[in-house]
Amino acid sequence: MKNREVAQILDEIATLLEIKGENKYKIAAYQEAARRIENLPEDIEKLFKEGKLYQIKGIGESIGQKIKEYLTTGKVTYLEELRKEIPPEILELLKIPGIGPKLAYRLYTELGIKDLESLEKAAKEGKIRLLPRLGPKVEQNILEAIKEYKEKQQVSERIPLGVALPLVEEIVNYLSQYPFVTDIVPAGSIRRRKETIGDIDILITTNDMDKVNQVLKSLPILRNILAAGTTKTSIIVEPGIQVDFRVVDKSSFGSALQYFTGSKAHNIKLREIAIKKGLKINEYGVFRISDNKKLCGEKEEEIYEILGLQFIPPELREDQGEIESAMEGKLPVLIEEKDILGDMHVHTDWSDGANTLEEMVEMAYRLGYKYVVISDHSQALGVAGGLTPEQIEKQRQRINELNRKYRDFKILHSIEANILSDGSIDLPEEVLKNFDLVIAGLHSGFKQPKEKITERLISAIKNPWVDIISHPTGRLINKRPAYEVDFPAILYWAKETGTVLEINAQPDRLDLCDIDARMAREKYGIYLSIGTDSHDIRSYSLIKYGIYVARRAWLRKEDVLNTYPWEEVKLKLKRYKEKR
DNA sequence: GCCGTTTTCGGCCCGACTGTTTTCAGTCG
Numbered sequence: 001m002k003n004r005e006v007a008q009i010l011d012e013i014a015t016l017l018e019i020k021g022e023n024k025y026k027i028a029a030y031q032e033a034a035r036r037i038e039n040l041p042e043d044i045e046k047l048f049k050e051g052k053l054y055q056i057k058g059i060g061e062s063i064g065q066k067i068k069e070y071l072t073t074g075k076v077t078y079l080e081e082l083r084k085e086i087p088p089e090i091l092e093l094l095k096i097p098g099i100g101p102k103l104a105y106r107l108y109t110e111l112g113i114k115d116l117e118s119l120e121k122a123a124k125e126g127k128i129r130l131l132p133r134l135g136p137k138v139e140q141n142i143l144e145a146i147k148e149y150k151e152k153q154q155v156s157e158r159i160p161l162g163v164a165l166p167l168v169e170e171i172v173n174y175l176s177q178y179p180f181v182t183d184i185v186p187a188g189s190i191r192r193r194k195e196t197i198g199d200i201d202i203l204i205t206t207n208d209m210d211k212v213n214q215v216l217k218s219l220p221i222l223r224n225i226l227a228a229g230t231t232k233t234s235i236i237v238e239p240g241i242q243v244d245f246r247v248v249d250k251s252s253f254g255s256a257l258q259y260f261t262g263s264k265a266h267n268i269k270l271r272e273i274a275i276k277k278g279l280k281i282n283e284y285g286v287f288r289i290s291d292n293k294k295l296c297g298e299k300e301e302e303i304y305e306i307l308g309l310q311f312i313p314p315e316l317r318e319d320q321g322e323i324e325s326a327m328e329g330k331l332p333v334l335i336e337e338k339d340i341l342g343d344m345h346v347h348t349d350w351s352d353g354a355n356t357l358e359e360m361v362e363m364a365y366r367l368g369y370k371y372v373v374i375s376d377h378s379q380a381l382g383v384a385g386g387l388t389p390e391q392i393e394k395q396r397q398r399i400n401e402l403n404r405k406y407r408d409f410k411i412l413h414s415i416e417a418n419i420l421s422d423g424s425i426d427l428p429e430e431v432l433k434n435f436d437l438v439i440a441g442l443h444s445g446f447k448q449p450k451e452k453i454t455e456r457l458i459s460a461i462k463n464p465w466v467d468i469i470s471h472p473t474g475r476l477i478n479k480r481p482a483y484e485v486d487f488p489a490i491l492y493w494a495k496e497t498g499t500v501l502e503i504n505a506q507p508d509r510l511d512l513c514d515i516d517a518r519m520a521r522e523k524y525g526i527y528l529s530i531g532t533d534s535h536d537i538r539s540y541s542l543i544k545y546g547i548y549v550a551r552r553a554w555l556r557k558e559d560v561l562n563t564y565p566w567e568e569v570k571l572k573l574k575r576y577k578e579k580r
Numbered sequence: 581g582c583c584g585t586t587t588t589c590g591g592c593c594c595g596a597c598t599g600t601t602t603t604c605a606g607t608c609g
Contacts, residue, residue, distance in 0.1 A: 025592055029581035060582050100607050137599060201609090232596070244609085264609070271593045282594055
């Protein structure tokens with residue numbers, strides 16, 4: 001699938017046009033098209049072949065032609081021309097906070113700066129301050145920003161939600177203890193539960209701004225303060241993450257929360273709708289344009305209400321159709337954590353888990369689940385103590401015994417089998433057929449060519465005894481990209497065979513991701529299962545990350561397999577269908 | 581460059597902060 005590639009090309013065009021100082025609306029058009037395509041829950045190539053390219057909003061004649069050229073020839077002449085005009089190395093300058101396209105272009109044309117090294121050298125030699133409208137302060141800020149950037153390079157650019165969320169909870173707990181902090185709510189991409197977070201936005205209501213700012217200065221994990229205004233304070237906390245605090249008045253709390261939750265695209269769309277209704281939205285409230293009268297602002301819900309929209313859950317606020325749905329009153333009722341009746345992917349110390357089967361089962365029971373799917377590794381994964389057919393048989397007997405101990409709770413015997421390099425499963429059919437269900441996943445050979453990996457996965461999907469594919473794309477956030485695979489083909493065969501795809505809730509996996517999961521359900525009608533892939537009893541709590549992905553994928557309770565009682569799950573699994 | 585329940589042309593979200601400035605452009609979110 002080339003969605004991401006196309007989006008990156010359009011983004012690069014936009015950036016190069018920005019540096020050139022092109023019309024800002026033209027630039028915005030490229031950025032908008034890039035964003036649309038990156039988040040598109042459909043294969044752009046498929047749409048192109050079906051002649052539906054121009055049905056995507058934001059793609060008109062000019063951008064459409066460039067996409068067409070890329071998909072047919074693999075290059076975009078327009079972009080290559082632009083690259084000749086502006087050396088791509090300049091793009092590196094834009095990564096430095098405080099350097100935008102205008103300044104980057106001036107530094108390049110007036111001082112010949114085209115990379116970080118020459119930038120740092122020029123700043124140290126005091127050459128930048130000699131340019132008109134630039135001074136020593138700019139020079140100093142550039143040097144500091146370069147230093148900060150280099151430090152940040154050590155870590156990754158965007159941090160996983162699984163790292164950011166606990167950090168935010170720590171900060172919120174710390175500040176909550178002060179009586180003058182009356183409200184403290186994380187906003188931004190954290191609140192939208194995006195899989196990675198650029199920086200953290202936290203909103204505070206208080207009757208004493210000075211004290212809040214004072215307290216922020218003594219935050220234990222504080223590294224340094226970037227900016228401290230009367231309404232905004234930006235800091236860096238360990239381990240190198242920016243946190244923006246916004247101190248707001250109670251009467252504006254709802255508006256501020258809405259504004260800072262974003263996304264940017266979502267907010268722009270809302271403000272456009274507001275204008276058509278004679279209203280203006282900003283972070284302080286909703287105002288009538290005619291007399292500037294403030295109509296609301298204290299509660300977030302009021303903003304959507306006054307625009308004639310259903311309340312839109314933060315996870316959906318990406319301008320991916322949620323506003324149109326809300327307008328028609330057709331937003332989905334999103335799945336919630338309480339809807340999950342059982343964890344669909346759990347390991348024990350029979351393979352590489354840290355806790356015993358008994359401990360894992362007992363914890364699942366105590367969490368209030370109705371069932372748990374025990375899915376240890378199979379024999380081919382030697383490093384993980386994968387189970388042989390004999391061990392599997394023993395484990396089944398133990399599970400049968402345990403099942404007699406519990407009422408209103410079922411232990412399901414499964415396996416996370418390996419898809420071997422030829423696409424076969426590392427257990428014979430007579431073993432596979434005895435499980436309650438079988439999960440299969442790729443654990444090796446990620447570097448095989450795209451055709452080969454696609455073949456392997458499809459072969460596993462076609463296996464009548466494989467019910468669920470675990471972590472279907474194999475990506476590890478910030479560590480390993482998804483393996484090369486013909487994803488639409490995977491979806492097609494999953495649909496054809498009734499195979500379920502997993503949303504793996506491990507915070508570094510979140511695989512399928514939100515966009516893929518939405519595509520699987522919305523365009524192909526495939527069921528998703530959510531499993532924590534737990535290897536110890538504490539990891540059951542990670543289910544919430546799977547729920548976040550599902551919600552961002554627009555999934556309702558009924559779209560997710562493990563919201564159904566086991567007897568109903570059976571009706572949806574292909575192994576039981578084929579026996580009927 | 582895209583788009584249209586007032587538009588096929590004339591619009592295109594909103595505000596804070598910073599640095600260098602006597603009024604504002606650039607950057608950021």
